[in-house]
Amino acid sequence: MEFSPSLKETMKVPQKYLIFGANGLIGRAVGKQLEGKYEWFGTYHRKKGPGLINVDITSVDSLKEIFDEVKPDCVINCANLAGGVDFCERHPDLAEKFHLEANISIGKLCEKHDSKMVLISTDYVFDGKDAPYQEDNKPNPLNIYGRLKLEAEKWLVNNVSKHIIVRTTNVFGWDPNTVTPNYMMNLYRTIQDNKQFRAPSFLWGNPTYVGDLASAIIELGSIEMNGVFHAVGSSFINRYDWAIKACKIAGWDESLVIEMIDVPENMVPRPLRSNLDTKKFRSLCKTELSDVDNGIKAFLKETKNSNS
Numbered sequence: 001m002e003f004s005p006s007l008k009e010t011m012k013v014p015q016k017y018l019i020f021g022a023n024g025l026i027g028r029a030v031g032k033q034l035e036g037k038y039e040w041f042g043t044y045h046r047k048k049g050p051g052l053i054n055v056d057i058t059s060v061d062s063l064k065e066i067f068d069e070v071k072p073d074c075v076i077n078c079a080n081l082a083g084g085v086d087f088c089e090r091h092p093d094l095a096e097k098f099h100l101e102a103n104i105s106i107g108k109l110c111e112k113h114d115s116k117m118v119l120i121s122t123d124y125v126f127d128g129k130d131a132p133y134q135e136d137n138k139p140n141p142l143n144i145y146g147r148l149k150l151e152a153e154k155w156l157v158n159n160v161s162k163h164i165i166v167r168t169t170n171v172f173g174w175d176p177n178t179v180t181p182n183y184m185m186n187l188y189r190t191i192q193d194n195k196q197f198r199a200p201s202f203l204w205g206n207p208t209y210v211g212d213l214a215s216a217i218i219e220l221g222s223i224e225m226n227g228v229f230h231a232v233g234s235s236f237i238n239r240y241d242w243a244i245k246a247c248k249i250a251g252w253d254e255s256l257v258i259e260m261i262d263v264p265e266n267m268v269p270r271p272l273r274s275n276l277d278t279k280k281f282r283s284l285c286k287t288e289l290s291d292v293d294n295g296i297k298a299f300l301k302e303t304k305n306s307n308s
Helices: 025-034 060-070 084-090 092-113 144-159 183-192 210-220 239-250 279-284 292-307
Strands: 016-020 039-044 074-077 116-122 163-168 197-200 227-230 257-260
Touching (some): 060 092, 092 116, 116 144, 144 163, 183 197, 227 279
Parallel strands (some): 163 227
16 A cells, blocks of 8 residues: 655644543543644533533534534544443444444534544454455454444545544553543553453454554644544554563563453454554654553553652
8 A cells, every 4th residue: 555645745733623522541642632732622421521511422412512612623533432342232222323423413513614523433343354454455343333433434434525534443541530441451450459350362453552542643633635544553462462561561460460262252243353554654644653562661651650
């Protein structure tokens, strides 16, 4: 895949951002990097955050109100349903309202206000049987979450003049107030409690440090082109080895990490070997996507700063 336009020629930095889900892991990281540089507004729904605006993205009236008030140049939808893939499988109607219908409503308002829309999507649009995946490889989602994200992607491409789709996976970072902790937060809390941590060696992917992803999202929101981009960490590793590596780097008791070899019978289907190719992103953008070692070190630095 050839992709080498000049970065300078393709840049047009938005001056006003609107972040949906600005109190979540990704949204908060994006807001932190925008702070002091650009004007930005962030929203929350149930979990309040300082300076954030209450918006229900499943309500068209609520969305119209925030668009009319902010008039954003760039809209980044970082909102996610607590419980992720499993919750979506159990609540398909709510998942459709949140991951498809809400993105359609946001997209229509972006088109009306001439705003650029950045959609955070997922590796779950693929089945994991033919990795690594480039952006134009044929998708085949195995679960409701992946299917809805793919449908939102397709709608966006066909209906919004200015759009960016960022596919990512295994996003982690320091998020002490979350009700749905990411993988590293789960590991950290479990080890700190001196309990066993079950880590599946059958699940492979690209651990993605949230600070890198936030930088990638902002940079992609500044390019004057449309498209799908893969933005993930540079390592391809299974979750057991990832947990052991974190313990070695942090000095934690790795004997507490228990390897899960077999796929549970009741697990919601998902790609078991998901590896996203970032060549397209790296050919255009300056943001460096850390390997798992450096991502873990950045996470540990955050925990130290938060606890000091």
